[in-house]
Amino acid sequence: MEHAFGSYLKQQRELQGYSINQLADAAGISNSQISRIENGVRGVPKPATIRKLADALSVPYAEMMKQAGYMEEMNTTTDARVTPEWATYKDRRDFKKMLEDEDDLMFDGIPLDDEDKKRIKDVLTGLFWEAKQMNKRKKTTDPDENK
Structure with a gap:
């Protein structure tokens, strides 16, 4: 999962046209930390770090949390959320x-x-x-x- 999140983070960073240093400045975290995440050397970051990255990249926080494995993927229809089958x-x-x-x-x-x-x-x-x-x-x- 760590490497999958790192690849996702790198893809999002590149889509924004950011270098690692630019993302580090925008998110307020070190460039070495971002590099380690992207290369799978460091595990999935904590939710607070994901929040900083999501804000800096203008990516929905919930989406980034799903990619990090913190949240299960929710099925969506046009605009309504599908609730779990066990929900009353x-x-x-x-x-x-x-x-x-x-x-x-x-x-x-x-x-x-x-x-x-x-x-x-x-x-x-x-x-x-x-x-x-x-x-x-x-x-x-x-x-x-x-x-």
Whole structure:
């Protein structure tokens, strides 16, 4: 997975026309770290580093997190997300209501624009379903394990 992410990062950097040094400056991380990631010498970076790289490359954070293996690929149709088959109607209804609530979303006292809201929604959607799946797995494990 590390080398696959490194190849992906290099491809994204080259698509933007950035040298390693230019990406390092834009992301605020060292050029040697970027080189090690791209060459598969260093493992997949932490989410905070991926955030810096995604912002510097103007790549959606959720997409970069998927490429890094932090999030499972979510199936998409034209504009709607397909929920996991194990999700109940109540799960889907409650999650949809939470994400589509029309109240102003704010971060650090600053209202978020529609693009920021979409990015947050994409990341939260992936993380939410991943967490729900992990909780379901924990409930199905052997109850005698904890004794």
